[in-house]
Every structure is written in C-alpha cells, then in structure tokens.
Amino acid sequence: MSADLETELADRFDPREGGAGARRALRGLAGVAAFVLVWAVAARFNPDYVLPGPLATGETFLTEVRSGRALDALASSVQHWLLGTVVGTTLGVGLGVLLGWSDAAEDGAAPLVRLLRPVPPLALTGFGIAWFGINHVGAAFIVAAGAFWINYYAAYGGVRSVSDDLLDVARSLGVRSDLGLIRKVVLPSASPEILTGVRTGVGRCWMLIIAAETIGVAGVGNRILTAASNLAVDVVIAYILVMSLVYLVLDTLFQAAEDRILGWRA
Amino acid sequence: MARVSGRDHDGDGSRATPARRVAVDGVSKTYAGDDGPVHALADVSFDVTDGEFVCIVGPSGCGKTTLFRIIAGLEEATDGEVSLSGDPVDGPSRDLGIVFQEYHLFPWRTVRGNVGFGLEQTDMDESERADRVDELIDLVGLDGFTNSYPPQLSGGMKQRVALARALAVDPELLLMDEPFGAVDAQTRAMLHEELLEVWEATRKTVLFVTHDVEEAVTLADRVVVMAADPGRVREVVDVGLDRPRERTDPGFAEYVERIRGLIGE
Numbered sequence: 001m002s003a004d005l006e007t008e009l010a011d012r013f014d015p016r017e018g019g020a021g022a023r024r025a026l027r028g029l030a031g032v033a034a035f036v037l038v039w040a041v042a043a044r045f046n047p048d049y050v051l052p053g054p055l056a057t058g059e060t061f062l063t064e065v066r067s068g069r070a071l072d073a074l075a076s077s078v079q080h081w082l083l084g085t086v087v088g089t090t091l092g093v094g095l096g097v098l099l100g101w102s103d104a105a106e107d108g109a110a111p112l113v114r115l116l117r118p119v120p121p122l123a124l125t126g127f128g129i130a131w132f133g134i135n136h137v138g139a140a141f142i143v144a145a146g147a148f149w150i151n152y153y154a155a156y157g158g159v160r161s162v163s164d165d166l167l168d169v170a171r172s173l174g175v176r177s178d179l180g181l182i183r184k185v186v187l188p189s190a191s192p193e194i195l196t197g198v199r200t201g202v203g204r205c206w207m208l209i210i211a212a213e214t215i216g217v218a219g220v221g222n223r224i225l226t227a228a229s230n231l232a233v234d235v236v237i238a239y240i241l242v243m244s245l246v247y248l249v250l251d252t253l254f255q256a257a258e259d260r261i262l263g264w265r266a
Numbered sequence: 267m268a269r270v271s272g273r274d275h276d277g278d279g280s281r282a283t284p285a286r287r288v289a290v291d292g293v294s295k296t297y298a299g300d301d302g303p304v305h306a307l308a309d310v311s312f313d314v315t316d317g318e319f320v321c322i323v324g325p326s327g328c329g330k331t332t333l334f335r336i337i338a339g340l341e342e343a344t345d346g347e348v349s350l351s352g353d354p355v356d357g358p359s360r361d362l363g364i365v366f367q368e369y370h371l372f373p374w375r376t377v378r379g380n381v382g383f384g385l386e387q388t389d390m391d392e393s394e395r396a397d398r399v400d401e402l403i404d405l406v407g408l409d410g411f412t413n414s415y416p417p418q419l420s421g422g423m424k425q426r427v428a429l430a431r432a433l434a435v436d437p438e439l440l441l442m443d444e445p446f447g448a449v450d451a452q453t454r455a456m457l458h459e460e461l462l463e464v465w466e467a468t469r470k471t472v473l474f475v476t477h478d479v480e481e482a483v484t485l486a487d488r489v490v491v492m493a494a495d496p497g498r499v500r501e502v503v504d505v506g507l508d509r510p511r512e513r514t515d516p517g518f519a520e521y522v523e524r525i526r527g528l529i530g531e
Contacts, residue, residue, distance in 0.1 A: 165370045168340050171358035173384035173435060180387075188374040264374045264415040 052234040061238040069223075070242055077209050077219035080136040084143025084212070085205045089198055092148040096155025096197075097190070101182060113152075121145040122211045129215050139212035139219075146208040147201040154197020158190030192262055199254045206247050285351075287471040288314035288337070288439055292346035295332050295497075305496035306332045309346070312490050312502055314439075319465060319472045321482035322490045325529055329497025334443045334475045338364050351438055360384065363437030367444040369424040371416040377403065377427050378412045384435035402430040405464060422453040429461070433468060442474045446481070458484050462509065479529070483521045484511055491528045500528050 036054050043053035052060075064070040099106045099113075121142050132138035162185065170185045187194075213221035220239050227235035295307040306329040314320045324330050335341040337348050339358045348355045350362065358364075371380050382399045390398070403409055406426035416424055425445055432440060446454045462485065465472055476482055482489045486505055493500040503525060507517050 163370070165366060165368070166372065168338075168358060169364065169366075169370050169372075169431075170383070172338065172340075172360070172362055172364045173431070174360040174387035184383075184386075185372070188372070191374070264376075265417070 049231040049233060052237070057234045057237045057241075060234040061241055064235070064238050064242075070220075070239070073218065073220045073223045073239070074242065074246070076136075076217070077213070077221065080139035080212060080217065080219070081143055081205055081209050083136060084140035084208075085147050085202055087140065088144030088147025088205070089151045089201055091144070092151025092201070093155045093194055093197070096152040096157075096194075097159050097182065097186065099152075100156040100159025100190075101178070101186060117149060119145075121208055122214075125211070125215050128212070134216045136217060138215055139209070139217040142212040142215070143205045143208050146211075147205050150201040150204060151194075151197045154200070155190065155194050158193030158197075159186055161193070162186050162189045192265065195258050195261065199251070199258060202250055202254060203247060206243065206250065209243075284318075285316040286313050287316045287318070287351060288473065289349045290333075290337065290346075291349070293333070293336060293343045293348060294345040295329065295336065295341075296344045307336075307343075308496035308498050310492075310497065310499055311346075312499060314471055314473055317469050317471055319462075319474065319485055319487045320490060321486035321488075322473065322475045322492060323477065323479055323482045323525065323529070324492030324497070324500075325494050326477060327497075328492040328494040330475045330477075330492055331443060332497065333492075334441060334473075337439075337473065338362050338441050340364075360387075360435045361438040363432030363435065363440045365425070365428045365432050365440070365442040365445045367447045369416070369421075369428045371424055371427055371431070373416050376413045376415055377408055377419070380416070380427050381430045381434050383431060388435070398434065402434050405433070405467065406430045407460065420453075421449040422457055425449065425457065426460070429464065433464070433470070438471065440470045440472045442472065444476055445474070447476070447478075454481070459510070461485070479522050479525045480513060483507075483518060483525065484513070489521075489525060491525055493529070503528075 039051075039054050043051045043056075048056065061070075095109075099109055124142055124145050128138040128141040132141055166185055166189060167181060170181055175181055175184055209219055210221035210224060213219045214225060216222070220243055224236050224239045224243075227233075227239070290310055290312050293307055293310045294305070297304045297306055310329075310333060312320075322330050322333065332341065336343050337355065339355045339362055355362070372383065375383065378399055381402050382395060385395045385398060400409075400412075403412055406429055408423060408426055408430070411419065411423065416427070419427065428445070446457050449457065458481070464470075474482075474485060483505055489503045489505060491500045491503060492498065503521070505521055507515070507521065511518055513519075
C-alpha cells in the first residue's frame with residue numbers, strides 16, 4: 001500500500017510532469033493571445049457592425065454585467081435550462097434503463113424510437129408554445145427533448161453492456177427480482193456510461209437554450225438573437241462569452257462530481 | 267467410498283453413511299449446432315457426499331464448464347436432473363456458491379462491499395453482518411485490504427475475495443470453475459493450501475472444475491474424470507492419499523499418471 005502511495009505521489013509531483021504542465025499552459029496562453037491578435041487585426045479592417053474589436057467587446061461585456069442585464073438574462077435562462085435538463089435527463093435515463101433491460105419493452109418501442117430520433121429539438125418549438133405557452137415551461141420542453149436522447153442512448157448502451165456473469169453472481173447471492181438486479185448490479189455497472197450521458201446532456205442543453213429562447217422567452221439566448229437582429233455584434237459576442245463561461249463552470253463542477261462518484265475506476 | 271482424509275462430519279466416530287449433498291442424475295445437454303445437434307453432455311451421473319471435496323477434470327471440450335453451469339442452476343439440462351440436498355436445482359440460489367475463473371467481482375464495491383453483497387439480501391442486522399464480513403475477510407487473509415477496490419488487487423487476491431463472497435451466505439455447496447487458472451504457479455500453490463484450510467475450517471462441500479490433473483490430485487477426495495465427444499464420465503477416482511499431499515510423493519505421481527491415462531493425455 002505505502003509503495004502504491006509513493007508511486008502515486010511521484011507521478012503527481014514528477015518535476016518533468018510539472019514542467020510539461022507549465023509548458024502546456026504556456027502554449028495554451030499563446031494560442032489565446034494569437035487568436036485575440038488575429039481578431040484585433042481583422043476588426044481594424046471591418047466596421048463595428050461586422051466585427052467589433054476585442055477591447056470594444058470587452059467594454060460591452062462589462063457594461064452588460066454592471067447594468068445587471070447579463071445577470072437577469074442568466075437567471076432566466078438557468079430556470080428553463082435546469083427544468084428541461086432535469087426532466088429530460090430523468091426520462092432519458094429511465095427509459096434507457098427500461099429498454100436496455102427488457103427485451104419486450106425494447107421490441108415495443110423500437111419503431112417509435114427510430115421514428116422520433118431524427119426530430120431536432122428546434123422542430124419542436126411550435127409544440128413548446130402550443131402545449132405550454134411562451135414561458136419557462138415551453139422553453140424547458142425544447143431543452144428536455146435535447147437532454148432526453150443523449151441520456152436515453154447513454155443509459156441504454158450502458159445497460160446493454162452489463163456483464164451477464166455479474167448478474168449470475170448476484171442471482172447466486174440471493175438477488176431475485178428484476179428491480180433488485182437493476183438497483184444492485186445494472187445501475188452501478190452502467191454508471192460510467194450514464195454519467196457521461198448526463199454530462200454531455202448538461203452541456204448540450206446549455207447550448208440549446210438559444211433554440212429554446214427563439215419562442216420568445218427571456219434569457220441569454222434571447223439576448224443573442226435580439227442583438228443579432230439589431231446588428232449589435234459586440235453584444236452577441238459578449239453573451240457568447242457569458243454562455244461559454246457558464247459552460248466551463250458547469251463542466252468543471254460535473255467532472256469533479258463524476259471523479260468522486262466513479263472513484264472505484266482505477 | 268474411502269474417506270482417506272480421516273474427516274468425519276458425523277462427529278460421533280461412527281461409520282454411518284454420510285448424507286448425499288449433490289446428485290447429478292443422467293444429465294444431458296444438446297445444443298442446436300450448424301451441422302445438426304451437438305451433444306455437449308451425455309448421461310452424466312455422480313454423487314457428492316456432504317463435506318466432500320470433488321474435482322471434475324477432463325480435456326477441453328468435454329463439457330465440464332457446461333456441467334458446472336447446469337449444477338449452478340445457470341443453465342438448464344436437456345435431460346436428467348441435478349439435486350441439492352434432495353431438492354432439484356432449478357436456478358441460481360444462495361445454496362449454491364459460485365466462484366469463476368475470471369473472479370467477476372463487483373468493481374464499484376470495495377473488498378468489504380463485495381464480501382457483504384450476499385448478506386445484504388438477508389435480514390441479518392448490520393452489526394452482525396459487519397462481524398461476519400470481517401470474519402470472512404480474515405479467513406482468506408485480506409484484512410488490510412478491506413477498503414480496496416478490485417482493480418487495485420492482484421489476481422490471487424481477487425480470487426480470495428470471490429471465495430469469501432461465495433462463502434459469506436453459507437451455501438450448501440461451493441462450486442468453483444477453474445478458479446486458479448488465471449494466476450501464476452506460485453500463487454496457485456499458495457491458494458491450494460489456503461483453500462484446503464478454508465475447507466477444513468468451514469466443512470463445506472466443494473465441487474471444483476479444472477483441466478489441471480495435478481491440481482485435482484492435490485485437492486480432491488475424489489476425481490470425476492470426463493471424456494469428450496460427447497462429454498461423459500469416464501471414471502471416478504478415489505484419491506487415497508493423506509493430506510497435505512506432496513507432488514514429489516511417488517503415490518501422487520501414480521494418481522496423476524492414472525488420471526492422465528484415462529483422459530488420454
């Protein structure tokens with residue numbers, strides 16, 4: 001055990017490794033700097049309504065944040081994003097597990113799945129409005145449709161790949177019911193796939209808020225759409241930045257949670 | 267049959283007939299193959315007495331793994347019946363503890379979690395369960411690794427966990443399918459010793475499938491020798507050697523020779 005710990009510590013604090021890490025960060029920084037430089041040069045030769053410069057965009061970003069508009073838009077977006085993600089993820093994982101486990105359920109649902117799968121969430125905006133109205137629930141419906149499929153396929157695949165031998169072992173140790181097997185073996189065994197699905201879904205749904213907010217609900221996506229039709233490109237870029245920053249935070253948090261939950265994977 | 271080890275589970279020293287734990291009675295298994303039916307097993311019959319250690323050996327393709335799965339209740343026989351303590355086996359159950367070559371531990375559970383898995387399905391209260399798990403982890407010599415996850419363990423350690431997990435629910439029969447086939451020779455010799463110690467301590471009835479004749483002669487009271495095409499019992503050999511058995515012992519070599527002759531190696 002102590003030998004293991006030693007190697008682990010050595011791996012973590014390997015000076016070469018640390019040097020490589022610093023070098024990588026430096027290269028990343030150089031990449032960003034080069035991007036901003038190209039942007040600034042390109043902006044010089046274009047009017048502001050085509051491409052504003054990085055400085056002007058930064059100013060707009062700060063103005064939007066200081067005025068509280070950015071936070072309002074964010075607060076609105078988060079509401080239907082959260083509702084849609086939770087509902088879509090729950091349904092997707094639930095049905096994915098059910099159809100992955102039960103051949104009868106899968107046979108029954110297979111034609112429907114193949115028929116509905118190609119429908120893009122954007123095509124559902126009409127239903128969102130008609131069924132729920134122009135509000136958070138209507139927008140959440142579109143987000144949920146996006147979350148559903150990612151999670152459905154991830155959970156379905158995860159359940160299908162559960163080892164028959166592990167199920168045999170569980171049966172021989174006294175687990176009798178399907179529900180018991182699902183709880184004790186299938187869900188933990190498929191948890192890496194399911195969590196990957198959830199994580200992908202969380203990010204995809206955050207991007208989907210632009211589509212969801214085309215129905216007219218306030219939010220970051222709505223700000224982007226309005227600004228774009230007013231040719232206020234600096235505002236568009238400022239809110240794209242807001243979306244990216246939120247995504248970065250979400251994904252980092254989720255990865256930390258995933259590493260904790262799946263700590264058993266060596 | 268001769269009980270050479272001198273173990274006597276009746277406890278009163280009498281020579282009363284020991285109880286029959288397992289009865290394999292006319293078991294056949296036929297698969298539908300591409301060129302007509304394949305007879306994996308044909309009319310296999312033998313008994314295992316309570317507390318006995320029986321090995322099944324045979325060449326590859328003699329259907330010993332199929333037989334293992336049928337006895338474990340994981341597969342159905344086309345014909346014939348397996349009974350455990352008089353009741354027909356009709357599916358996996360807690361009375362049949364199984365140990366596979368590939369361990370099949372639950373990778374998301376620690377050693378403790380794996381060993382305790384079966385007990386969680388009983389109404390045993392938590393403190394009693396924890397004591398029993400500790401006792402078993404102790405029995406297989408894994409104290410110090412209770413909170414390790416399977417990917418952190420060596421092959422030999424994994425198999426000890428699998429053994430403890432199977433023993434935890436106190437099965438009537440311990441079924442092992444080439445359990446030490448994936449570990450190196452040195453570890454295997456150690457595991458043989460440990461398994462025999464555990465067997466002495468728990469007085470379990472053990473049915474152990476292997477293709478390794480020396481392994482069978484090291485471990486078994488009796489060896490069921492199988493032949494292939496179709497899979498059938500060639501002969502049941504009583505191993506009349508005292509334990510611990512030495513591979514260098516001329517008597518040991520004789521049994522190995524005899525069984526190899528029966529298999530046709």
